Amino acid sequence: MRTLIAAGLLLATAISPVVAQEGKLVLYTSQPNTDAQATADAFMAKYPGIAVEWVRDGTPKIMAKFRAELEAGAPQADVLLIADAVTMEGLKAEGLLLNFPEAKAEGIDPSLIDEDGAYFATKLITTGIVYNSAATAIPAGWADLVKPEYKDQLAMPSPLTSGAALIHAVTLTGNLAEGWDYYSALAANGAQASGGNGDVLTAVSGGEKLYGMIVDYLPIREAAKGAPVKFVFPSEGVSAVTEPVAILASAQNTDNAKLFVDFLLSQEGQQLASDMGYVPARADIALPAGYPARADIKVLGYDAAAALANETANKEQFSEIFGQ
Amino acid sequence: MPAVLVLFAVGVLAVLPLGRLVTAALVHDGVFDATLLIQRLARGATQRAILNTLDTSFFGALLALAIGAPFAFLIALTDMPWRRMQGFLLLLPLMIAPQVTALAWMHLLGPSSALLGALGMAPPPGTANPLLGRGGIIALFGVQHAPIVFITLRAGLALVPRDYVEAARSAGSGPLAVVWRIILPLLRPYLIAAVALAFVSGVGNFGIPALLGMPQNYLTLATLIYQQLASNGPAVLPQVAVLSLLIGVIALVGVGVQVAALRGGGFAMGRGMPVRFGLGRWRWPLAMGGLAVIGFMLFLPLVALVATSLVPAYGVPLSLSTLTGDNYVEVLVRQASTARAFFNSGYLSLLAAALLAVLAVPMALGLARLRPGLRQVTNGALELPYALPGIVLAIACILLFLRPLPLLGSLYATPWIILVAYLMRFAALALKPVDVALAQIPPNLLEAAAASGAGPLRRLVTIAAPLVAPASAAGALLVFMSAFNELTVSALLWSSRNETLGVILFSLEEAGLSTQAAAIAVVTVGVVVVLLLVLDRLGRRLPAGTLPWR
Numbered sequence: 001m002r003t004l005i006a007a008g009l010l011l012a013t014a015i016s017p018v019v020a021q022e023g024k025l026v027l028y029t030s031q032p033n034t035d036a037q038a039t040a041d042a043f044m045a046k047y048p049g050i051a052v053e054w055v056r057d058g059t060p061k062i063m064a065k066f067r068a069e070l071e072a073g074a075p076q077a078d079v080l081l082i083a084d085a086v087t088m089e090g091l092k093a094e095g096l097l098l099n100f101p102e103a104k105a106e107g108i109d110p111s112l113i114d115e116d117g118a119y120f121a122t123k124l125i126t127t128g129i130v131y132n133s134a135a136t137a138i139p140a141g142w143a144d145l146v147k148p149e150y151k152d153q154l155a156m157p158s159p160l161t162s163g164a165a166l167i168h169a170v171t172l173t174g175n176l177a178e179g180w181d182y183y184s185a186l187a188a189n190g191a192q193a194s195g196g197n198g199d200v201l202t203a204v205s206g207g208e209k210l211y212g213m214i215v216d217y218l219p220i221r222e223a224a225k226g227a228p229v230k231f232v233f234p235s236e237g238v239s240a241v242t243e244p245v246a247i248l249a250s251a252q253n254t255d256n257a258k259l260f261v262d263f264l265l266s267q268e269g270q271q272l273a274s275d276m277g278y279v280p281a282r283a284d285i286a287l288p289a290g291y292p293a294r295a296d297i298k299v300l301g302y303d304a305a306a307a308l309a310n311e312t313a314n315k316e317q318f319s320e321i322f323g324q
Numbered sequence: 325m326p327a328v329l330v331l332f333a334v335g336v337l338a339v340l341p342l343g344r345l346v347t348a349a350l351v352h353d354g355v356f357d358a359t360l361l362i363q364r365l366a367r368g369a370t371q372r373a374i375l376n377t378l379d380t381s382f383f384g385a386l387l388a389l390a391i392g393a394p395f396a397f398l399i400a401l402t403d404m405p406w407r408r409m410q411g412f413l414l415l416l417p418l419m420i421a422p423q424v425t426a427l428a429w430m431h432l433l434g435p436s437s438a439l440l441g442a443l444g445m446a447p448p449p450g451t452a453n454p455l456l457g458r459g460g461i462i463a464l465f466g467v468q469h470a471p472i473v474f475i476t477l478r479a480g481l482a483l484v485p486r487d488y489v490e491a492a493r494s495a496g497s498g499p500l501a502v503v504w505r506i507i508l509p510l511l512r513p514y515l516i517a518a519v520a521l522a523f524v525s526g527v528g529n530f531g532i533p534a535l536l537g538m539p540q541n542y543l544t545l546a547t548l549i550y551q552q553l554a555s556n557g558p559a560v561l562p563q564v565a566v567l568s569l570l571i572g573v574i575a576l577v578g579v580g581v582q583v584a585a586l587r588g589g590g591f592a593m594g595r596g597m598p599v600r601f602g603l604g605r606w607r608w609p610l611a612m613g614g615l616a617v618i619g620f621m622l623f624l625p626l627v628a629l630v631a632t633s634l635v636p637a638y639g640v641p642l643s644l645s646t647l648t649g650d651n652y653v654e655v656l657v658r659q660a661s662t663a664r665a666f667f668n669s670g671y672l673s674l675l676a677a678a679l680l681a682v683l684a685v686p687m688a689l690g691l692a693r694l695r696p697g698l699r700q701v702t703n704g705a706l707e708l709p710y711a712l713p714g715i716v717l718a719i720a721c722i723l724l725f726l727r728p729l730p731l732l733g734s735l736y737a738t739p740w741i742i743l744v745a746y747l748m749r750f751a752a753l754a755l756k757p758v759d760v761a762l763a764q765i766p767p768n769l770l771e772a773a774a775a776s777g778a779g780p781l782r783r784l785v786t787i788a789a790p791l792v793a794p795a796s797a798a799g800a801l802l803v804f805m806s807a808f809n810e811l812t813v814s815a816l817l818w819s820s821r822n823e824t825l826g827v828i829l830f831s832l833e834e835a836g837l838s839t840q841a842a843a844i845a846v847v848t849v850g851v852v853v854v855l856l857l858v859l860d861r862l863g864r865r866l867p868a869g870t871l872p873w874r
Contacts, residue, residue, distance in 0.1 A: 026820055032835040037659045055820040056661065057831060064557035069819065071558045072726045072736040076820040132639075134449035153450055160555055194541045198836025203539070205639035206838075207435030207449035208456075218836055226646065227637035322541075 022049030025256040028066060028077040030059040030163065031243075032198065032218075035276050039081075042272050043263050050256050058196045059083045059163030070096075070250070078251035079260055081122065083163030084241040086307045088119040091246070093308075098247040098254065104262045107282045112242055121242030122264045124279040126297060127168040128238050130200070130219040133228040135210040141235035142176060145186060145211065152190035155203040156213040159318050162196040164215055164241045166311070169318055171239035171302040183321050193322045205229050220290040221277040231290075237298035242281065330690030330702065333683070337748045338705045341720035342712075345572070348565035348723050364566045373548040374570065380458060380533070380544060381526030384465025388522040389515070391466055391621070392473030397503070398610060399474075400481035402601045405611045411474075412860065413618050418471040419852050421809035423531030423829055424845040425468055428625035430455055430535065431632045431842065438631040438642040439624065460536045461544075465529065467621050469522040476521060480514030481507070499601045516585035524578035527571060528713025530812040534830065545571045546715045546812070553719075553816060558726065565723065568716040579711050583704075626849065633842035651843035655832075662844060664821065665828040672739060672824070673807035676746035680754035681800035685789055687751075688758045710752040714812030721745045721817060737819040745813045750806055754799040761795035762788065794865050801859045805852055 025043075029036050033056050040052035057065065059082045069075045082088070091097050092114065101117035112121035129139050137149045145154055159166035169183065176182045187193075192209070200212040201219060205227045216238075219231040245264050247257040263269045270280040274288050279297070287294055307314070350356060364370050395414055399407045417425060432439060434453040440446040447454070454460065484507055492502045508515075530546045538547050549564045549571075603610060631642045633651050640646050655662040691699055709717050721744065725735035735741040765788065773783050811826030818827045825848055832841040 028820070033659055033661060033832060033837060033840070034654065037661070040660065053821050054661065055823070056835070058834070060555040064554055065819065067557035067559075068722075068726070069737045072734040073728055074734055074737045076737055132449055160551075192540065194539050196834055198834050199539055201836035202638060202833070202838050205436070205637065206453070207639065208451065208453045210450045222637045222639075222836075225637040225640070227639045229639065 021047050021256075021259070023253055023256055024051045024053060025253050025260055026076050026078045027052055027054040027081060027260070028062050028079070029054055029056055029081040030062055030083050031056065031081065038276055039264075039272065042269070043260055046263060046268070047256075047259060050259070052260075058161050059087060060161060063087060075248065075250040077248055078253045078257040079245060079247055081243065081245045081264075083125070083243060084167045085114075085119065085121070085244050086167060086304055086311065087163055088114070088244050088246055089304060089308050090311075092116075092118040096249055098249045098251060098257075100247055100258060100261060103258070103265060105265050107267075107284055108265060109281070109283065112281055114244075119244040119246035120261060120265055121281045122245050122269075123243050123273045123281050124240050124297075124299070125164060125243055126216045126233070126238035126240045126279070126299065127164060127213060128216055128234055129232040130204050130212045130214045130229050131232065132204050132207055132210045133230060134207060139211060139232055139234070142172065142182070143236070145191070145213075146182070146189050148189075150189060150211055153210040154186065154189070154191040154212065155200045155209040156186070156191055156193045157195060157197045157200055158193045158322075159315055161194070164197065165213075166314065167241050167302065167307065168213065168239040170307045170310075170314055171300050174302050175300045176236065180317060180321065183318065187321050187323075193318075201229075216279070216291070217277045220288075224277075224290060233292060233297060237300040239302070240299045243278075327690050327693045330687055330694070333687055333751075334702050334705050337751050338709050341717060341724055341748055342572075342708060344723050345565055345568060345716065345720040348562060349569040352562075360562060361566050361569070364563060365570075369543070369548065370567065370570075373543050373545045373567075374574075376458070376533075376537075376542060377527055377544040377546070377571070377574065380461045380465060381523045381529075383462045384469060384526045385519045385522035387462060387466025388469040388473045389519055391470035391617070392518070393477055393515075395470075395614065396474050396477035396481060398614060400478045401503075401507075402603050402610075403607065404603055404614065405607055406615070410611075410614050410618060411478075412856075413622060414474055415471045416622055416853070416856070417468050419805055419809070419856060420849055421531060421811060421826060421829075421845075422464075422468055422529055423535055423811050423826060423833075424629070424809075424849060425464055425625070426455075426532045426535035427829075427833065427838075427841060427845055428629040429460075429464060429467075431838075432625045432628035436639045436641075437628060438635070439628050441641055455536055457537065457540050457542050461533050461542070464532045464536065465522075465526045468529070468532065469525050470621075472521050472525060473518040476518035477511065477514055480511050484510055513585040517582040520578045520582035520585065524575050524582070524711060527575045527578065528715070528812070530713070530715055530815065531826070531830075534811075535833065545574075546713055549715050549719065550815060558722070561719075561723065561726075564719055568713075568719045571713050572716050575712050575716075626846075629842050629849075630846055632839055633846050635839060638836075638838040651839045652847075655840050655843050656847070661823055662828050662832075662840075665823045665825045665844075666847075668739065668822055669808050669825040672743055672746060673804045675743055676750060676807050677754075677800040677804040679747060680751060680803050681796045683751075684754045684758040684796050684799055685762075685792055686784060688755055688762050688792070689784060689788060691755075691759070692762065706755065707752040709748045710750065714749060714810065715816065717745055717749055718813045718816040721748075721813075736817075737822075739822040742814050742817050742822060742824070745817060746803075746807045746810070749813060750803040753806060754796070754803050757795040757799040757802075758792050761792040765791050794862065798859060798862055801855060801862070805855055809848060809852065 036054045036056045040054050044050060044052055062082060066075065066077055097118040099116045099118050103117055103120060105113055105120055131139060139145060144150065157165035159169050172182060173180050197215045197218055200214045201222065203209040204212040205222060216231055219229045223229050245261050247254065247261060251257050270282045270285045274280045274285050277288050279287055279291060349361060350358060398404045399411050430453055431437060433455055435447045435449050435451050437446050488506050489502055492506050533544045533547045537543060545567055549567045552560050553564050634648060635642050635646050636648050636650060691702060694702060721741055722736065725741050728734040735744065769787060770783055773787055809826065811830060814824040814827050818824060825844065829841050829844045
């Protein structure tokens with residue numbers, strides 16, 4: 001009898017799904033509030049038993065919060081969905097990420113995925129130029145921004161506040177012939193570097209500055225809502241971050257976290273990213289309205305390993321140039 | 325026994341956090357060591373932040389004096405029509421969160437201002453918002469802290485002895501000469517105290533320099549601390565402890581000036597009927613002028629805020645075709661985090677208010693039992709967490725509660741760290757009305773009860789508590805409003821699921837979602853106005869002096 005019960009129990013465990021589809025999931029993200037909510041809602045619609053709780057802040061700030069919690073011995077997050085792969089690489093090196101090599105990542109360019117499955121690109125977020133429709137000079141490339149007609153009119157995010165802005169600085173200084181001198185020229189031309197991409201959007205759509213360096217989706221999406229802004233893919237090319245997702249080694253809800261990662265990488269999750277106005281990571285999903293064809297977006301490369309090794313030096317160089 | 329309890333409460337609420345901060349900044353490995361302090365002071369960023377803090381707070385305080393003093397004179401000393409209403413309206417800026425004030429004014433004066441645009445007066449595109457940077461911070465410190473000047477001066481004016489004024493009048497002096505030669509000299513301690521208080525409030529203000537200074541990298545000590553901690557995490561705690569010690573010292577100098585100015589205050593003569601000057605044919609023009617200033621200071625920015633909250637994207641002009649309620653739906657219904665913030669701010673403020681309302685009565689009784697010298701020191705200690713900038717207290721709380729404590733565990737990353745910080749910060753606010761009310765209970769009432777054999781607890785429950793209940797309710801409402809709108813403390817203490825309204829508003833604005841931030845701001849202002857009206861009704865049953873505007 002006892003063996004029968006044991007066998008029955010065994011059978012019951014065997015046929016029940018491998019992962020639990022209930023409980024909760026804590027997401028730390030740098031997505032704007034609206035997108036964080038839309039992502040959580042779509043996931044919860046698919047898995048009604050799982051309650052997603054999310055916290056949103058700029059990448060450096062959300063990381064500071066995570067580290068404070070780690071210090072207090074109470075890390076809250078299960079999943080990170082933040083701007084850039086360099087930060088993820090650093091976390092991976094510290095052993096803070098969980099490898100998830102069995103993630104369902106077919107259809108995503110292998111170059112966008114960590115080889116150990118520690119983190120996965122979910123979209124491409126490029127940084128280009130935004131201008132207010134009242135502007136008379138229309139910029140075509142990065143080189144324009146140091147010209148006299150752009151004097152005191154450029155807002156840019158600070159790498160000290162935004163993960164995407166740090167990669168952007170590394171990419172531009174690595175690809176443009178002038179290197180860091182380009183940033184010195186911007187500073188000399190009165191460019192204001194502070195805050196995150198949201199602050200740049202506010203300044204340009206509010207007409208306080210006419211131009212800005214900014215991630216693509218913010219102005220493209222706000223322009224669709226009627227805001228007086230337009231986005232330019234500069235002729236020299238754009239920098240890009242991949243908004244990677246990763247499961248933390250300290251996660252309390254690992255199974256739900258795996259479901260979440262698979263969801264973001266699935267056709268459905270990628271279509272959601274496109275619907276929200278992002279360039280999806282999967283090549284088989286169409287780009288949202290307002291973007292050129294995928295092949296026409298020229299993405300500049302950067303050395304991620306060097307970026308990680310030189311993170312502090314890069315930030316200091318930037319602070320030095322902009323007097324912060 | 326009550327005295328011991330009070331000393332214990334003050335130890336936990338005030339001495340413990342501030343003591344921890346001082347040791348974190350100045351004691352390393354068990355020995356006094358000022359190298360970190362000196363290193364930090366040597367940095368250009370620190371020096372700039374100190375200078376900016378002193379500069380904006382000082383000139384902000386002078387501006388607050390320029391705005392608040394005329395109102396105090398007109399409302400306290402004259403027969404200007406609609407005095408009471410103007411006094412009430414003038415207190416609103418104090419109750420509105422500084423970050424909301426900053427947001428409202430930015431929407432009023434920027435190039436995309438819906439109001440200025442409609443008048444064809446908006447600055448051309450490409451013009452920086454005139455409020456960004458030093459000038460704007462000073463201007464809004466002036467607006468935000470004018471009520472403090474107003475309350476302080478009016479308290480002083482209410483005590484000016486009528487006899488002096490009447491003597492001068494009968495000797496033939498005109499009203500202006502009386503104000504200049506009699507009232508102003510008598511009022512000097514209050515003038516100094518008012519400016520000092522406004523200065524201290526500026527030193528501790530985070531919301532205004534955060535929205536107006538940080539976008540231009542114009543940092544005060546409060547925003548420098550926030551920026552350092554936000555982008556570096558707990559690794560820089562000792563550094564920011566040093567910075568908050570600096571803020572604390574600057575604020576303490578201000579508090580010291582205020583206390584010194586009012587020491588031995590009160591006038592030789594007792595208070596009689598307050599002085600009233602007839603304004604004659606100037607009555608109505610002055611009343612209209614007062615209303616116009618209040619309208620400009622309060623209503624125009626609020627209207628601008630409402631206008632921004634009603635358009636689909638920042639920068640879109642408001643018209644019938646662009647009008648939308650979508651931002652309200654988004655923040656109130658769709659976004660889990662904002663809905664949660666309303667709940668969190670609500671219950672944390674309510675808990676803090678309720679706990680302090682209950683604690684205030686025995687604490688006030690215990691305080692009354694202390695020797696006068698000890699009582700003064702205890703009172704002063706209790707007021708420190710309220711007088712010192714919120715960011716100082718927040719750092720102290722992180723230092724106290726980050727590492728797990730025996731029995732409690734780590735409070736960091738729980739809502740309780742915010743609640744504890746609120747209790748520390750607002751204890752003085754809850755205690756004051758109860759203290760005032762308690763002083764007005766005739767002592768023979770309690771003595772009679774004691775003589776008939778009622779023990780201390782029974783006296784507390786049957787005599788003191790019922791008599792001071794309205795005052796403790798008023799104190800609780802003040803605590804609730806302050807906590808509900810608060811940003812400085814929670815900006816550093818919030819965690820997943822424990823975001824407060826102030827934090828959410830700031831975060832939405834930073835994410836570029838200004839229209840949604842405006843919608844949240846409008847709702848919080850609505851809540852505060854309703855609560856103030858409740859408090860005002862309650863005020864009719866309270867002894868004079870309990871509520872600042874009655």
